[in-house]
Amino acid sequence: xPNEFTRRVRDVIRSIPRGKVASYGxxxxxxxDSRQARQVAWILHSSSEKAGLPWHRVVGSRGxxxxxxxxxxxxxxxxxxxxxxxxxxxxxxxxxxxxxxxAGIKISVLARLDLDKLTED
DNA sequence: CCTATGACAGACA
DNA sequence: GTGTCTGCCATAG
Numbered sequence: 001x002p003n004e005f006t007r008r009v010r011d012v013i014r015s016i017p018r019g020k021v022a023s024y025g026x027x028x029x030x031x032x033d034s035r036q037a038r039q040v041a042w043i044l045h046s047s048s049e050k051a052g053l054p055w056h057r058v059v060g061s062r063g064x065x066x067x068x069x070x071x072x073x074x075x076x077x078x079x080x081x082x083x084x085x086x087x088x089x090x091x092x093x094x095x096x097x098x099x100x101x102x103a104g105i106k107i108s109v110l111a112r113l114d115l116d117k118l119t120e121d
Numbered sequence: 122c123c124t125a126t127g128a129c130a131g132a133c134a
Numbered sequence: 135g136t137g138t139c140t141g142c143c144a145t146a147g
Contacts, residue, residue, distance in 0.1 A: 024129050037129040039144055045128060046145095058128080066128040073128085090135095 008032055009043055016057040019083045020100040021093055023061040030102065041066070056080055057100075063093040 002010070008031035016022050022030075025037040044055050056079040060066045067073035077087065085098050093099075 025131095028129090035142060036144085038127065038142065039129095041128045042144065055128090060128080061130055068128085071128085076128090 005031060005033065005036065005039070006043055009040055010053060013053045013055065013058060015102075016054060016100050018054075019085060019098065021057050021059045021063075021080065021085065021095070021098050022100040023095075024058060024066075025061055026100070027058060037061075059093060063095045063099075064091060 009027060012022075012027050012030045023037075024040045025034060028034055028036040028040045031040075040058070044053075044058065056076040059076075065073050065076050067076055077091070080093070081087070085093055087093060
């Protein structure tokens, strides 16, 4: 049975809108533990947990697909492109355009707030 | 118990 | 821009 964190991760991923992407770390943070980016990856890696999820909307923090092309990467890119997400020549997604921003906070503001440092204490 | 492994991320050269 | 290193932590063996 999935634990609490796993359930939350699934909820978060389910709430990523079509045509948007979120990073593993972002999903982990939204699920309550910003240190669990790798666990998010693990959850998606185990196929049983990702059933029914828009798993393709989760990418690396730099806007690149983390999967090796031959092991799902091509499929992920195809799914994203079918939702209107564009890739540049080097296979990178413009997170400014397609990055999911649940709070609707302006990117420039986010950068200046430096949320990690604020929540560290 | 101990080591290896990741669909990670940030820092740095 | 790229490549390397380090911290991270649940799972697997």
